[in-house]
Amino acid sequence: MTTRRIGLIGCGDVSVVHIEAIRDIEGLELVGVADTDPEALARATAATGVPGFASTQELIDAVGPDAVHVTTPHHQHIGPSLTALEAGVHVLQEKPLAHTLDEGRRLVDALARIPAGGPKVGICFQNRYNLASRRLHEMLGSGELGAVRGAWASVVWTRSAEYYRAKPWRGTWEGSGGGLLINQAIHTLDLVQWLLGGVERTDGHVATRKYADVIEVEDTADLLLHHPGGITTSFYATLTAPQHRPVEIELDCENAYVILHGGTDGGLTIRWADGRVETLAERSVTSGGRSYWGVSHELLIRDFHERIEDPEPFWIGPGEAMASLEILKEAYRLSGVGG
Ligand SMILES: NC(=O)c1ccc[n+]([C@@H]2O[C@H](COP(=O)([O-])OP(=O)(O)OC[C@H]3O[C@@H](n4cnc5c(N)ncnc54)[C@H](O)[C@@H]3O)[C@@H](O)[C@H]2O)c1
Incomplete structure (x- = not known):
């Protein structure tokens, strides 16, 4: 299997679970991290050794990931996820779908417009x-x-x-x-x-x-x-x-x-x-x-990446x-x- 290059968006508490899973799952490689908070970003670049960026777009432009994991606060879920989708990058996003129903529908609608074979979106209900x-x-x-x-x-x-x-x-x-x-x-x-x-x-x-x-x-x-x-x-x-x-x-x-x-x-x-x-x-x-109550996070992350080439959408x-x-x-x- 070719290595899948992953960007992490949001370097707070839960990002640790994603960083550990990306490290432990064969075929995945963390290639960049992004955070709007310079201190959180500095901690994450020091801990991971990968380059850091102030936004999703900058990370995508600089390192061209195959997928991003979005681990930002609820009101910052849909912006990064849509930025990635528009760039043809797969998205694994933390729950909830969004902080409002309207924001959630924006992602549902954006995904519906993507033709078969385009990027996938998974939501972490592990x-x-x-x-x-x-x-x-x-x-x-x-x-x-x-x-x-x-x-x-x-x-x-x-x-x-x-x-x-x-x-x-x-x-x-x-x-x-x-x-x-x-x-x-x-x-x-x-x-x-x-x-x-x-x-x-x-x-x-x-x-x-x-x-x-x-x-x-x-x-x-x-x-x-x-x-x-x-x-x-x-x-x-x-x-x-x-x-x-x-x-x-x-x-x-x-x-x-x-x-x-x-x-x-x-x-x-x-x-x-x-x-x-x-x-x-x-x-x-x-x-x-x-x-x-979240021991299965890594299993979901693994499954999302294993199924990324499947013709059907990710099941969650x-x-x-x-x-x-x-x-x-x-x-x-x-x-x-x-x-
Ligand atoms: N699946 C689970 O069991 C589980 C467990 C914990 C948290 N979560 C979810 O993970 C998400 C993050 O939670 P947390 O506790 O780690 O939050 P946190 O506040 O600790 O971390 C969020 C990080 O995102 C950064 N950020 C904010 N806006 C950004 C943007 N636009 N681009 C890049 N970075 C940005 C913040 O500066 C912060 O460092 C939430 O949606 C939460 O519900 C899920």
Whole structure:
């Protein structure tokens, strides 16, 4: 396989996971990094030894990458991604799709105008690569669980005020387009809608319960997601807990009650109606970067690059990523919040 030359756009916290994956995956080579913040850029060039640039366009013009990984704040996702697409460069972009629905649609529309064989776009919903998520998706597809009667999901995590103070975009509507739902719980929203055939209607409410003196955006949400076939998911999420609890997705099915737990000790437990109990442990952590509920980041990055020459679009593209954005934006609309 010829070496694929990668540019990294945005050299903050999550960029470390991408840099490690690019280093560890055979056939990938980091050829440049870009950041609008000179200090972040200096740290990244020192750590990686590749040239640094102040913008996506400058990086593309100077080093001509085959692909870029976009790891910028939410309101800076679509600009770099469109710049790369217009230059014929593949894009692997961090979640969420965008900080607003309109921005998200710009990327969906731009991709639709690209003829077959053109650049690809993938969005990092890496939890779809977790063993438990994949197995559950397979089991739902095969019909062995029987009809789903209802679901429960929760994301009960903790964040400090310092988390927001360190990167102020995270706490603003303008920079982030939301809080807990668009930044943290979006992975679980995406999994639930992927597992249960999408969301037709969202009810619910969001609130800022603990950090109102630090952030504009929500830190707590309770939703009822309506899926096709009259199934609903009760969804609770908060960042106000004293410690992280494992993410939970539970499905009440005709033939079994299924419990998916996130985290490094997580996995799948299937309590069959006939009394058998089956378990599947999640993979242990492979990346030195984010190690909690994101061990599959490297798998997604690897898969994106392995499939880049395939004729069909990457399976988690902007259209797929629109689903979670639409759910959470509806929750904001119903709660009368948003920028
Ligand atoms: N998939 C996951 O599990 C996961 C985990 C963490 C973060 N993320 C996502 O990664 C993204 C970045 O998060 P972070 O915590 O690393 O943020 P961060 O603030 O730590 O880093 C972002 C970097 O991008 C730079 N930047 C801003 N605008 C830019 C532009 N136009 N061009 C180039 N650089 C620019 C900033 O200066 C900063 O250094 C967010 O979208 C976040 O939601 C995803």
